[in-house]
Amino acid sequence: RVRNECPDAAIILMSDQVNCLTAGAKVCGDHKPLLYCATKENSETIAETARKAGCSLAVKGKTLGETAEISEQLQKAGLKDLVLDTGARTVRAAFEDQVAIRRASTKHRYKALGFPTISFTCEMTQDPLLETMIASVLVAKYAGIIVLSDLQGDTLFPLLLERLNIFTDPQRPMVVKEDIYPINGPDENSPVLITCNFSLTYFIVSGEVEASKVPSWLLIKDTEGLSVLTAWAAGKFSADLIGAFVKKSNIEDRIKHRNLIIPGYLASTKGELEEELPDWKIQIGPREASHIPPFLRDWQAEV
Known part of the structure; x- marks a missing residue:
């Protein structure tokens, strides 16, 4: 049995x-x-x-x-x-x-x-x-x-x-795979968020997105296991790299709108990202993961 x-x-x-x-x-x-x-x-x-x-x-x-x-x-x-x-x-x-x-x-x-x-x-x-x-x-x-x-x-x-x-090598950061992660069954009108591939960041952010009950697309960019600010400071989460990843991910084929929600700590890169992704509206998300659920519930795509 x-x-x-x-x-x-x-x-x-x-x-x-x-x-x-x-x-x-x-x-x-x-x-x-x-x-x-x-x-x-x-x-x-x-x-x-x-x-x-x-x-x-x-x-x-x-x-x-x-x-x-x-x-x-x-x-x-x-x-x-x-x-x-x-x-x-x-x-x-x-x-x-x-x-x-x-x-x-x-x-x-x-x-x-x-x-x-x-x-x-x-x-x-x-x-x-x-x-x-x-x-x-x-x-x-x-x-x-x-x-x-x-x-x-x-x-x-x-x-x-x-x-x-x-039983983890302390010299190797814990990471998740660079990919598009659907949460809560998203569709073509669902919001698109992006963050780094540090596993702790991923699990916290994905958990808050799931708790919001809002169908969403979560883009995970390979930052070699560094957190958002650390990766940005090291040049691994810069506007040009984010722009290239968004284009390569083909997320455009899954959605009707062109709105990308970036971590609040990357607000200073908004202008550069708009240059890298001219067809996209860059929206600044919360600085703290705990603020993600109310943010997503009130989210509206910009035309």
Whole structure:
């Protein structure tokens, strides 16, 4: 059922019975689930199941040392796609094990622990808020897979955002693609706004446009991840570049009017933009994103 209704979902098959895991792996077919789990008692039989099914295999010991021991045995048996579970079900123990595994595998090149880890925060507490807090610790230190008791937006989104912020190259700005973004189902009479491709600016501006309930076209100009004023000061959001982008974007094919709303902080470029885009009316938008909704509700195209 999960395979049919959620074809992109990752599947973890959990059972103490090897024959159940074998049957489950056959049903999943090409989805290749994670088999959970190999223990000291069943490692030999479950290893054969994982090998035949071509699936990843979780390794669980009662301690970190036992987990490493089982991992070594499975590697000798020819299995290389393993996931480690040290059995820790308290915050302190899980944290300490994650750090120990990372140090042993990276600093000391200990191959038995050189695999991703899995943590079950769903088994550490019954409090959803506390579970999310524990998960946030393990996102940073250094769990590869975190199993939650439920997937709710108010708990999942902060964890995904944390992961995004941690595992991002700080030397590369977070950007969105240069493009035309339709918001609220715009048509040929909808307003056209333009801003930079710094991701924070995009998400704030697009969020306010969406909140306005006004169908709009949002043009995103590549400024190499710089904010509006920074990009303007660096010469990456100047009138000539904006004019060239507007022409190249072919937004004219989607609208009847010729009105372009620019960020309020670029008011000084209005005259230059009118020279670059002689057929367009340049309108100065709000300086603050929070003022966008009332601005759009009162917006009228200039003839």
